[in-house]
Amino acid sequence: MTRTLITSALPYINGVKHLGNLVGSQLPSDVYARYCRAIGHEVMYICATDEHGTPAELAAKKAGQGVEEFCTQMHEVQAELARGFRLSFDHFGRSSSPQNHKLTQYFAGRLAENGLIEEVSEKQVYSNTDGRYLPDRYIEGECPNCGFADARGDQCENCTKQLDPTDLINPRSAISGSTDLEVRETKHLYLRQSKLRDTLDKWISTREGWPVLTTSIAKKWLHDGDGLQDRGITRDLDWGVPVKRGTQEWDGMQGKVFYVWFDAPIEYIAATAEWAEANGHEPAEWQRWWCTDKGADDVNYVQFMGKDNVPFHTLSFPATIMGADDNWKLVDYIKSFNYLNYDGGQFSTSKGRGVFMNQALDILPSDYWRWWLLSNVPESSDSEFTWESFQSGVNKDLADVLGNFVSRITKFCRSKFGEEVPAGGVYGAAEQAVIDQINARLASYNANMAAMEVRKSAADLRAIWAIGNEYLQAAAPWSLFKTDPEASAAIVRFALNLIPLYAALSQPFIPDAAQTMGEAMNVDLSWPQDAAEALQTLTAGHSFSVPEVMFAKISDDARDEMESRFAGV
RNA sequence: GGGCCUGUAGCUCAGUUGGUUAGAGCAGAGCGCUCAUAACGCUUUGGUCGCAGGUUCGAGUCCUGCCGGGCCUACCA
Numbered sequence: 001m002t003r004t005l006i007t008s009a010l011p012y013i014n015g016v017k018h019l020g021n022l023v024g025s026q027l028p029s030d031v032y033a034r035y036c037r038a039i040g041h042e043v044m045y046i047c048a049t050d051e052h053g054t055p056a057e058l059a060a061k062k063a064g065q066g067v068e069e070f071c072t073q074m075h076e077v078q079a080e081l082a083r084g085f086r087l088s089f090d091h092f093g094r095s096s097s098p099q100n101h102k103l104t105q106y107f108a109g110r111l112a113e114n115g116l117i118e119e120v121s122e123k124q125v126y127s128n129t130d131g132r133y134l135p136d137r138y139i140e141g142e143c144p145n146c147g148f149a150d151a152r153g154d155q156c157e158n159c160t161k162q163l164d165p166t167d168l169i170n171p172r173s174a175i176s177g178s179t180d181l182e183v184r185e186t187k188h189l190y191l192r193q194s195k196l197r198d199t200l201d202k203w204i205s206t207r208e209g210w211p212v213l214t215t216s217i218a219k220k221w222l223h224d225g226d227g228l229q230d231r232g233i234t235r236d237l238d239w240g241v242p243v244k245r246g247t248q249e250w251d252g253m254q255g256k257v258f259y260v261w262f263d264a265p266i267e268y269i270a271a272t273a274e275w276a277e278a279n280g281h282e283p284a285e286w287q288r289w290w291c292t293d294k295g296a297d298d299v300n301y302v303q304f305m306g307k308d309n310v311p312f313h314t315l316s317f318p319a320t321i322m323g324a325d326d327n328w329k330l331v332d333y334i335k336s337f338n339y340l341n342y343d344g345g346q347f348s349t350s351k352g353r354g355v356f357m358n359q360a361l362d363i364l365p366s367d368y369w370r371w372w373l374l375s376n377v378p379e380s381s382d383s384e385f386t387w388e389s390f391q392s393g394v395n396k397d398l399a400d401v402l403g404n405f406v407s408r409i410t411k412f413c414r415s416k417f418g419e420e421v422p423a424g425g426v427y428g429a430a431e432q433a434v435i436d437q438i439n440a441r442l443a444s445y446n447a448n449m450a451a452m453e454v455r456k457s458a459a460d461l462r463a464i465w466a467i468g469n470e471y472l473q474a475a476a477p478w479s480l481f482k483t484d485p486e487a488s489a490a491i492v493r494f495a496l497n498l499i500p501l502y503a504a505l506s507q508p509f510i511p512d513a514a515q516t517m518g519e520a521m522n523v524d525l526s527w528p529q530d531a532a533e534a535l536q537t538l539t540a541g542h543s544f545s546v547p548e549v550m551f552a553k554i555s556d557d558a559r560d561e562m563e564s565r566f567a568g569v
Numbered sequence: 570g571g572g573c574c575u576g577u578a579g580c581u582c583a584g585u586u587g588g589u590u591a592g593a594g595c596a597g598a599g600c601g602c603u604c605a606u607a608a609c610g611c612u613u614u615g616g617u618c619g620c621a622g623g624u625u626c627g628a629g630u631c632c633u634g635c636c637g638g639g640c641c642u643a644c645c646a
Binding site (some may be wrong): 006012014050052053054055056060123134135136137138153154155161162165212213216218220221222223225228229231232235259260262264307308309310311312317338339342375376380381382383384386388389392393395396397399400401403404405406407408409410411412413415416455456459462463469470472473474476477478481492549550551553568 | 570571572573574575576580581582583593594595596601602603604605606608609610611638639640641642643644645646
């Protein structure tokens with residue numbers, strides 16, 4: 001059996017994510033996971049919250065909570081939203097889990113043994129008022145170059161010049177505004193990625209068929225300037241994975257934690273261990289997904305992420321895996337996405353601009369969002385959410401093409417033959433033509449799904465839905481019924497059989513509607529191998545029910561109302 | 570500054586290794602149908618493929634330059 005391991009980039013813990021975050025990794029990975037399961041792969045689909053780092057601590061402080069309490073609460077919020085959007089994770093973990101602590105420390109220990117960790121003493125800005133070290137961008141001051149008053153320690157937004165925090169005139173904490181800052185000497189661990197540069201370069205260069213977005217970002221980092229730089233993997237923070245060398249203390253590193261970008265990807269593995277523990281499995285059950293010497297050699301591993309995550313997944317994490325030199329499973333394919341913009345600009349949490357996951361579910365069911373977002377996923381370039389486009393996609397594709405098809409044929413059957421599949425008549429050339437058309441589209445759909453071409457898959461699916469309406473229009477069972485009820489019955493029987501077929505094929509995109517269709521037609525859904533065979537599912541006498549309206553249309557008034565509600569300030 | 574991506578019909582996008590009349594959905598127009606969520610079907614109007622050169626028998630596709638949009642640039646994650 002084909003085994004597929006799928007991970008979605010980890011959403012950061014500090015708040016509810018917007019639709020752009022959702023469509024950039026979780027939603028397309030869910031479609032792929034559902035597809036793989038449907039065609040019979042053994043699937044492990046993993047996601048988790050990314051809980052460490054300065055922003056999490058600040059968000060907790062703002063919420064008046066301890067960081068652990070805050071993360072626990074926000075994890076549950078995000079887990080609930082994931083369920084709301086029907087994200088079918090096998091496990092939705094937490095990067096703060098004991099499993100991740102252990103594994104992260106283990107990897108650091110292995111990397112140290114293999115000479116890939118370097119201790120570096122460096123100068124960092126410490127804020128006495130805030131009681132913490134400040135990352136560069138949390139220090140603000142006057143730009144020495146252009147005089148801009150609110151330049152950040154890493155770069156001046158006004159003149160775009162790269163800065164060092166010590167360059168700033170009258171530096172202050174961006175958190176408290178305090179000017180009681182001092183420069184302290186502190187020791188950190190660096191991952192010597194530069195030693196693995198040639199290995200990584202060779203690896204990236206030999207990846208066949210990866211998205212250009214993925215490889216070009218990796219190559220840029222590998223070859224820019226002096227090439228791949230070593231990277232600090234520890235921080236002076238309280239919340240995080242304590243720095244240890246495996247299970248041993250690390251001299252001089254007490255009180256420090258690993259940097260979030262070191263431990264976050266390791267959580268993919270740790271979350272699978274969490275899954276095993278949560279389900280009462282032996283460790284061997286997760287190891288067979290991740291350890292190539294323990295059964296993972298035949299696993300196909302696919303990662304989904306937005307383009308901002310690419311450097312970490314093409315370089316840092318592979319460096320960790322390769323550097324550990326320990327039979328860990330390396331990724332086979334990285335599917336990366338561009339950004340979704342909102343109505344001519346960016347989504348903005350602070351400005352309340354755009355739709356966030358919780359708001360979306362308050363407005364409309366998840367299938368509506370899934371369909372539009374997936375059929376407009378930013379695959380080749382950034383794409384844009386507009387209410388007009390959303391309304392059009394929902395009303396035309398879901399309500400008119402699919403929903404109305406189900407509605408018209410089930411209601412017609414009910415009124416003329418009752419709520420069971422009618423007997424009589426035979427199929428002819430028209431039915432064979434439909435079978436041929438569907439088989440051709442099905443082949444395309446399968447190929448695009450396997451290739452993770454999400455937009456093209458959505459277009460294929462829609463085309464398959466449309467075939468039903470074309471057939472009914474041409475066959476016109478309502479006219480034929482007056483002169484030849486038997487012939488009409490055959491058409492109705494054939495058309496009704498399209499519903500379970502559509503339901504099965506639609507599952508990855510709109511799982512709730514697919515289930516509704518399956519239940520209405522009283523069948524278990526299975527992925528069709530061949531349309532001719534699949535369209536024999538419902539036989540004469542099979543009972544069904546007419547489903548409620550599956551997709552309500554979005555009115556112009558409702559659209560306008562939402563457009564102004566989410567425009568931001 | 571550097572790097573990458575991108576510019577195709579009013580809108581959103583397809584266009585495989587350069588090969589005959591550049592495609593789809595939506596929007597617009599006309600016709601048809603009446604089973605259905607005023608739904609559906611058929612037909613149809615829109616494009617000197619950002620601009621200017623070049624290579625070639627042949628360029629939306631390759632090369633150069635210019636113009637516009639976006640992203641990244643390593644301590645936000």
